Amino acid sequence: MDNKRSTSPTPSERDAPAPLANGEEFDERFLLQCLMDHIPDSIYFKDAEGRFIRINRAKAERSGLPSTEEAVGKSDLDYFSSEHAEKAMADERAIMTTGQPLIESEEHLIWGSGLQRWVSTTKLPLQAKDGKVVGTFGISRDITKLKQTENALERAKEAAESANRAKSEFVANMSHEIRTPMNGVIGMAELLLDTELSPSQREYTQAVLESGEALLTLLNEILDFSKIEAGKLELDPRPFDLRDSIGTMMKSLAARAHHKGLELACHFDRELPERVIGDVGRLRQVLINLVGNAIKFTERGEVVVDLKVEDRTDDHVQIKFSVSDTGIGIPNDKLKTIFSEFEQADKSMTRKYGGTGLGLAIASRFVELMKGELAVSSVLGQGTNFSFTIGLPISEQKLTQKEQISPDSIAGLRVLIVDDNATNRRILQETLQGWGIESQTAGHARDALQQVKGAVQQGQPFDLVISDVNMPEIDGFELVQSLRHDHELAETTVMLLTSGIRSGDLPRCERLNVATHLMKPVKQSELLEAISQTVGNLPRVPQEVTVNQTRPLTSSRSLNILLVEDSLVNQMVAIGLLKKGGHTYTVANNGIEAVELSASNPYDLILMDIEMPEMDGLQATRAIRERERSTNKHTRIIAMTAHAMKGDDDRCFQAGMDAYLTKPIRQAALLNAISKLEID
Structure with a gap:
């Protein structure tokens, strides 16, 4: 048996005076009284009927x-309302019955004197010496200041949310109000450019169109920034073809680069997968901003986009995106501020180059959403490089047979690349090498002629021969002319790459027997298809459908269309676009007219504005759909709206x-939307 004495105090020891360091002794009754007299919290003891047995001084006060x-x-009935007293008694009966304490219950107390307090109350069962529950006791801590702070924070939160809602509504309304006249400005300018104009008239109209486009860009940046500030910006990851998507994006910027005489190129790492999963729209938006800025701040030289694989597994890839230019550069002391809202490296740049100072801030936020970080390095007067690395899942979805052209038919070919730009030569040579093509390069036409002649003689x-058109001294057309005038070289197959479409280029290509004429920067899929059609075994397509054409789109057949639009200017724009597409039309000025006309006429399609008097587009669509339930008919309806905020498309659907189109309505977007609906 263990004979060690227990260290737990006996009852008599607990009642014994407590020794202090200075030798004084105090019994527990004295210590308890000190606690009851001086603690700021309310302490009370009650019998089984809820009557007070004892309270402390703070409770009495x-x-x-x-x-x-x-x-x-x-x-409690003597001091508080009957409602509070009954609630307190119910709690105490439950405690005495179950033996379970009530811990930190918040209560709002109002005394007869009018004093109000919030308290946090803890109540426990009061037990006699024999263990029988004879009442309750508790302690209430004053938390009034804490509740006041919480209430103030809640009011501030509600005020902030109300202000945020008001801001969002304001931005949405401003978006609508600005986009509506912009639709008229841009649409009418585009229609006017398709008419017979004098050179000066065409120049003025082009200036109007470019100004409208600039205003649209600013509006989109402000809308994106407001979404970011409101925390409403989300990514929409989907499978996409990385090379083709980025290549298409580069083509959209080609005209701006070529207008300034800049080379615009894109390099893809061979290890890049065919398809990845990500928000291709936001990724393109980041790159468009970076490339657009590079073009804006570069007067001569080149702008190059590079995609490099940093790491790759079976199902994931880390890609470094970089955009470099040979522009004016950024001072070192400004490199940290350019990603801030409304900031530019030099305030004078705003006057010279324009812009809101939001583009890089938005691009940086988008990259952060993709779990990356936008970085920059620059040498003043020599150029700038922006880069970011993001991880993307690799999509198991492969290119379809229609989308994918095998390079097997062109493997082993011998190709000469002619371009005065070293970056272009390197990118083309690396691309061809990846397809199993043997290639050589020439930096100018004279060297190319010597290499072609030498190869024939050997x-x-x-x-x-793949040749750039825009080269110094002897351009690509002159190179082809020289080849055709030499009987040994006259049959040489030539593909021309150009930085801009000039009137007369196509007829000149036909006269010189140029096999293919492509617009730079050339997408890899376009180049592969063109080479396969030219010297491989892929069937040739007519020259007029190659990528260097920019003619208007038309739909497969003429449609009978109901145009619902209350703005006269927007009616004129839409009518002009529909006429160019070969469609017939009827105009309704509001939703009521649209519902009535659609009931008595078999329209193939309805183009529906959203904001209209009397009955808006959403109400009109619901009315049409309700009527169609009994007819088993479904008329296709495309929304045309100046609203471009998050959720606007969902409301339409x-x-x-x-379908859903945002104003200003562009001809290609409208006709593309019509064709996608596959109307019988």
Whole structure:
């Protein structure tokens, strides 16, 4: 048996005086009284009927009593409302019945004197010496200041949310109000450019169009920034073809670069997967901003986009995106501020180059959403490089047979690349090498002629010459002319790459027997298809459908269309676009007219504005869909709206619309939307 003495105090020891360091002794009754007299929290003991047995001094003072003895025998009914007293008694009965304490219950107390307090109350069962529950006791801590702070924070939160809603509504309304006249400005300018104009008239109209486009860019940046500030910007990851998507984006910027005489190129790492999963729209937006800035701040030289694989597994790839230019550069002391809102490296740049100072801030936020970080390095007067690295899942979805052209038919070909820009030569040579093509390069036309002649004399002629058009001294057309005038070289197959479409280029290509004429920067899929059609075994397509054409789109057949639009200017724009597409039309000025006309006429399609008097586009669509339930008919409806905020497209689809276009409506976007609906 263990004979060690227990270290737990006996009852007599607990009642014994407590020794202090200076030798004084105090019994527990004295210590308890000190606690009851001086603690700022309310302490109270009650019997089984809820009557006070004892309270402390703080409780007496809050109750307006001259002494603690005044409360003995009284209950909460003597000091509080009957509602509070009944609630307190119910809690105490539950505690006495179950033996379970009530911990930190928040209560709002109102005394007869009018004093109000919030308290956090803890109540426990009061047990006699034999363990029988004879009442309750508790302690209430004053948390009034805490509740006041919480209430103030809640009011501030509600005020902030109200202000945020007001800001969002303001931005949405401003978006609508600005986009509506912009639709008229841009649309009418585009229609005017398709008419017979004098050179000066065409120049003025082009200036109007470019100004409208600039205003649209600013509006989109402000809308994106407001979404970011409101925390409403989300990514929409989907499978996409990385090379083709970025290549298409580069083509959209080609005209701006070529207008300034800049080379615009894009380099893809061979290790890049065919398809990845990500928000291609936001990724393109980042690159468009970076490339657009590079073009804006570069007067001569080149702008190059590079995609490099940093790491790759079976199902994931880390890609470093970089955009470099040979522009004016950024001072070192400004490199940290350019990603801030409304900031530019030099305030004078705003006057010279324009812009809101939001573009890089938005691009940086988008990259952060993609789990990356936008970085910059620059040498003043020599150029700038922006880069970011993001991880993307690799999509298991492969290119379809229609989308994918095998390079097997062109493997082993011998090709000469002619371009005065070293970056272009390197990118083209690396691309061809990846397809199994043997290639050589020439930096100017004279060297190219010598290499072509030498190859023929050696009995190993080139299967194809890919030449840039815009070269110093001797351009690409003059190179082809020289080849055609030499009987040994006259049959050489030539593909021309140009930085801009000039009137007469196509007829000149036909006269010189140029096999293919492509617009730079050339997408890899376009180049592969063109080479396969030219010197491989892929069937040739007519020259007029190659990528260097920019003619208007038309739909497969003429449609009978109901145009619902209350703005006269926007009616004129839409009518002009529909006429160019070969469609017939009827105009409704509001939703009521649209519902009536659609009931009595078999329209193939309805173009529906959203904001209209009397009955808006959403209400009209719901009415049309309700009527169609009994007819088993479904008329295709395309929304045309100046609203471009998050959720606007969902509202249109929920109302029963089939497609959604944001104003200003562009001809290609409208006709493309019509063709996608596949109207019988």
